[in-house]
């Protein structure tokens with residue numbers, strides 16, 4: 113077991129380079145299962161959730177080869193349904209995409225119930241409703257989700273009452289070969305949905321409307337392999353921007369798509385952070401003084417729930433009272449108990465946390481409660497006086513490659529040690 117030790121108070125300065133987006137790489141890796149051919153995927157982030165999904169598809173018979181750290185060749189010609197390793201599937205949320213991919217390619221599925229970060233209830237009802245609309249019959253038994261489609265898969269109209277990222281991905285995966293046209297209304301519009309649709313279209317699929325709430329999939333007969341580069345991770349970028357802002361440093365964040373960062377940039381600007389936005393860089397000029405603001409998390413293009421804890425860290429030191437309302441997940445505030453160990457002033461009522469900014473934060477031993485919460489604890493520790501120890505860092509490594517090295521290269525006093 114490793115932990116991260118941080119001595120806070122130093123401004124971050126310099127350049128940081130953003131990796132490919134975990135939440136785009138996960139569905140794209142699952143989508144390779146539909147191809148039955150070789151795909152070369154570039155800019156794959158070296159994070160543990162991705163390594164686990166690659167192990168899962170290898171367990172199904174895929175040939176996975178690292179061409180270098182972030183470039184992977186995947187051949188899925190010999191993949192069989194029903195053999196994804198249960199003990200790995202139940203550890204990550206991205207494994208839910210194996211269900212849609214198995215249904216799409218084979219018409220049947222037998223996949224363990226997926227896991228993932230704990231933000232409260234994480235239902236799959238919309239995914240299963242979409243599969244059933246396409247003609248699959250679903251049962252859940254002994255921890256497994258099973259699907260059969262005795263009459264084949266047929267395009268249909270699917271409507272989501274909530275724009276679920278996972279259900280949108282899964283229904284696209286399941287419908288790529290379905291006969292006729294599938295329409296998904298109320299679809300999630302996140303950039304990772306667009307990236308997966310672009311990947312599948314490069315393989316020969318016929319998907320239009322990705323990035324809007326109305327997606328159309330016209331069934332095709334077959335796919336072939338392609339070469340695809342994953343888009344940059346907007347949440348990793350936002351995390352380093354928040355870290356620069358809280359320490360009052362000047363950091364240029366490279367490999368970003370500024371359009372994807374609009375809601376995060378707007379919150380930082382409201383908090384008084386000066387940003388220079390280039391073609392594929394954003395430079396953060398922090399002076400350490402932050403202004404209170406109110407934020408509501410929403411599906412894209414709204415402010416992303418996966419940046420909620422990191423911006424809450426800034427709210428803990430912003431001048432005045434800030435409010436963070438969480439409208440996507442029903443239990444995302446578990447990090448607050450840990451924040452309070454550092455002297456923060458926070459109260460929670462219903463889905464809103466109120467933060468009274470304080471300049472008297474002190475480092476403390478804290479425990480990461482999920483991936484983004486752990487990143488937020490690092491951000492707060494960079495500002496707090498004295499030493500913090502963050503444990504359960506395997507949760508952070510699910511989605512950030514080399515966060516300690518990247519922050520150290522920006523001047524943070526940070527190291528990883530064995531517990």
Ligand code: EPU
Nearest residue numbers: 135205206234235236237238239274276277278418440483
């Ligand atoms: N929902 C349902 N029924 C469903 C599916 C979802 O009611 O069948 C609800 C959820 O309970 C939640 C809302 O819909 O209230 C949104 O859930 P969504 O399905 O969009 O989330 P997800 O696909 O499980 C992905 C990301 C999360 C991110 C959310 C929201 C991946 C692997 N995970 O989860 O990312 O928080 O979208 O943007 O893409 C992270 O990277 O740290 C992370 C947790």
